[in-house]
Amino acid sequence: MLPDTRKINPTADESWRSSWIAARSLVAYGVRVGIQTNKPRILDSLLARIPNIWRPSSSSPLERVFSVRVGTTGLRKRGRLGHQLFEDQQIVANSTDLDLILEAFDKQLKIYVAEMAQRRVFVHAGAVEWQGKGIVIPGRSFSGKTSLVAELVRAGATYYSDEYAVLDKHGRVHPYPTPLAVRQPDSNKQSNISAQELGGSVGVTPLPVSLIVVSRYAPGKEWHPRLMSPGQAMLELLNNTIPARRKPEAVITALQKAVGDAVSLKGVRGEARQTAELIFDHLVRSQGS
Amino acid sequence: MENGSLNNQAALARHEELVVQELPDEVVVYDLKRHKAHCLNKTAAFVWNHCDGETTVTELARLLEQEAGSPLDERVVWYTLDKLRKADLLDGQLKSPVDDGLSRRRMIRRLGAMIVIPTVISLVAPTAVMAASITVFAKKIACGQCNQQDNPIGCVSDTCCTGNCGGPQRGCVCATPGCPPGPGGLIDTSCTGALCTAASAAAPCSSG
Numbered sequence: 175m176l177p178d179t180r181k182i183n184p185t186a187d188e189s190w191r192s193s194w195i196a197a198r199s200l201v202a203y204g205v206r207v208g209i210q211t212n213k214p215r216i217l218d219s220l221l222a223r224i225p226n227i228w229r230p231s232s233s234s235p236l237e238r239v240f241s242v243r244v245g246t247t248g249l250r251k252r253g254r255l256g257h258q259l260f261e262d263q264q265i266v267a268n269s270t271d272l273d274l275i276l277e278a279f280d281k282q283l284k285i286y287v288a289e290m291a292q293r294r295v296f297v298h299a300g301a302v303e304w305q306g307k308g309i310v311i312p313g314r315s316f317s318g319k320t321s322l323v324a325e326l327v328r329a330g331a332t333y334y335s336d337e338y339a340v341l342d343k344h345g346r347v348h349p350y351p352t353p354l355a356v357r358q359p360d361s362n363k364q365s366n367i368s369a370q371e372l373g374g375s376v377g378v379t380p381l382p383v384s385l386i387v388v389s390r391y392a393p394g395k396e397w398h399p400r401l402m403s404p405g406q407a408m409l410e411l412l413n414n415t416i417p418a419r420r421k422p423e424a425v426i427t428a429l430q431k432a433v434g435d436a437v438s439l440k441g442v443r444g445e446a447r448q449t450a451e452l453i454f455d456h457l458v459r460s461q462g463s
Numbered sequence: 464m465e466n467g468s469l470n471n472q473a474a475l476a477r478h479e480e481l482v483v484q485e486l487p488d489e490v491v492v493y494d495l496k497r498h499k500a501h502c503l504n505k506t507a508a509f510v511w512n513h514c515d516g517e518t519t520v521t522e523l524a525r526l527l528e529q530e531a532g533s534p535l536d537e538r539v540v541w542y543t544l545d546k547l548r549k550a551d552l553l554d555g556q557l558k559s560p561v562d563d564g565l566s567r568r569r570m571i572r573r574l575g576a577m578i579v580i581p582t583v584i585s586l587v588a589p590t591a592v593m594a595a596s597i598t599v600f601a602k603k604i605a606c607g608q609c610n611q612q613d614n615p616i617g618c619v620s621d622t623c624c625t626g627n628c629g630g631p632q633r634g635c636v637c638a639t640p641g642c643p644p645g646p647g648g649l650i651d652t653s654c655t656g657a658l659c660t661a662a663s664a665a666a667p668c669s670s671g
Contacts, residue, residue: 289591298594314594405489405502409586412493412500418588422493426484430491 190263194241200224201231204292207283208239216244216272223280225352227287238262238286240279244272261286288338288416294348295341295421295428298414301334301350302326303377307384307457308347310339310432312414318391318446320354324372325450327354332377333369338416339383343424345431346380385457386411386438389449397449399441404430407438470524470537474544475516475554494551498588501550506581510543511552520544543581550583 196217197210202225209224211217220242241260257275259267259282267278288296299312300323309326313319320336327333335350342348353366369376388410389397402410408429412418415425437460443449482493490508492501503511509530513523524537541560547553 285591403489403502403504404486405491405504406584408484408486408491409500409502409584413586413589414594415589416591416594418500418594419498419590422495422498422588423482426482426491426493430484430486 193243199231199234199236200228201233202227202229202287202291203294205238205287205290206231206233206236207286208236209241209279209283210239211242211244213244216242219276220279223276224283225350227350227352237290240283242275242279245270284337285416289420291340291417293342295425296350296416297339297341297411297429298337298416299339299411300336301339301347302331303334303381304331304454304457305461306381308334308381309385309387309453309457310347310383310411310436311387311389312339312411313388313390314414318389318443320356321391321446322387322389322443322449324354324356324367325446326453327369327372327374329447329450329454331374331450333372333374334377341428341432342380343428343431344382345428345434346382347432348380349377351376383432383436385453385460386433386436387453388438388440389443391446392442392444395442395444397441397443397452399439399443402438402440404433404436404438406440407433407436410438410440469558469560470520472557473516473519474514474523474547474557476511476514476547477552477554481552492550492552493588497551499550500586500588501552502582502584503547503552504579504582506579507543507546507583510540510581511547514544514547514553516555539581546581546583550585552583 193212194210195212196214197208198217198221199206199208201207209217209220211220220240239260239262243258243260245257256268256270257272258265259275259278261282266282267275269275269278297310297312298314299310300319301311302309302323304326309331311319311322323333323336333349333351333354334347335352336354337352338350340348340350351369353368354372355364356367357364386402386407387399388402388407389399408426411429411432412425415429418425437456439456480495482495484491484493488505488508490503490511492503493499494501506527509527510523513526518526520537520540523540524535527539528535538560544553544557545559548557
């Protein structure tokens with residue numbers, strides 16, 4: 175049964191509300207959102223794109239409503255009418271390519287929960303576990319996070335995330351187990367690969383951070399990282415923290431705990447496979463010392 | 464004012480609208496007003512923690528000297544105060560010595576291994592969109608128009624293409640929604656830098 179769209183957005187006027195005929199309410203990390211569309215068949219496409227962190231929700235109020243309005247071909251002078259994505263009633267994307275609208279929905283929803291999540295701090299980072307030790311790899315897109323995470327998983331690490339290190343107030347990292355978004359060679363296009371396809375498994379329990387690796391890929395380079403102080407490591411993490419400005423006190427507390435017992439390394443790296451081996455070597459050596 | 468009297472001044476640390484996190488040998492400070500974060504190393508943190516509005520520069524130099532266990536002069540304190548002032552971590556005004564400061568290189572030469580060279584590392588805290596580093600997938604937008612979806616430069620609202628629509632490159636700028644539409648001319652914004660490169664040479668412009 176469809177939820178009452180008035181429940182989703184009580185402030186919307188009747189014409190706005192009546193244009194949506196398929197909707198769902200969802201919750202993740204204490205954040206409640208609604209998604210709705212004017213074409214019921216699109217709802218399944220929207221639901222297929224959302225990470226499995228989301229659960230159906232029946233309670234209100236909703237904090238944000240994402241709406242996809244599908245245009246109809248052949249109605250405009252130039253022969254096409256664009257599709258639109260709204261956050262509440264504000265248009266955030268407009269395109270004649272529905273795939274781009276769905277992609278925008280995916281991105282906006284991820285950012286929204288990453289910023290608004292309760293009791294968690296989302297850091298843009300890869301995360302894996304190896305022999306009980308949490309490894310966090312902060313970095314923006316194109317820094318080579320996913321390829322390094324993939325190699326670590328192939329080499330025996332347990333997968334936590336290739337997108338967000340989700341920290342609690344104790345600085346422990348929690349799984350955010352969406353598939354790895356592996357970029358195709360010489361292209362911006364990404365394809366999803368599960369940890370199982372890489373021969374690995376997905377973590378289930380929170381774990382303390384033992385190693386923070388700040389790196390950038392440069393072809394042909396060998397990884398000779400320098401040690402960072404805890405304060406420098408905090409700044410590196412903060413630079414990739416989604417709610418840094420929204421809740422700085424909670425962020426600073428979580429990051430301080432995360433770096434507390436961790437070794438933090440920074441340096442340009444070469445191929446991911448070789449770097450993954452060096453990371454494990456480093457952990458083995460630090461265990462022995 | 465001579466250096467002697469300048470050294471009788473007392474610096475006052477700013478505490479309003481700051482989140483301060485003490486670490487074993489450092490202090491991390493988040494400036495709620497400017498959304499900047501600073502990491503003060505041991506020496507910078509020591510000086511900042513003694514900026515109480517009463518301890519003079521000369522006294523601070525003596526305290527730092529005791530901490531280091533080696534003789535130091537006031538220029539080390541001035542160097543640190545300059546770093547703290549630039550990071551907006553001091554209240555009030557201090558008149559600093561003219562042409563008597565130390566460059567980092569001279570400081571290292573002078574201090575050698577006596578103390579940790581005072582450093583303040585700063586960064587601007589990212590917005591959610593910046594931290595999420597939204598990527599762009601060859602979305603085309605018309606020159607003079609705005610792209611609300613794929614953001615080559617990570618704008619919070621959207622990106623507008625400006626500049627010479629007939630030229631090989633167009634600048635992308637952050638803009639608020641509602642930019643006036645321009646003439647047709649699709650360009651490829653798959654770049655992630657500040658400039659948009661032209662779409663395929665065969666058809667750099669077309670009606671949007």
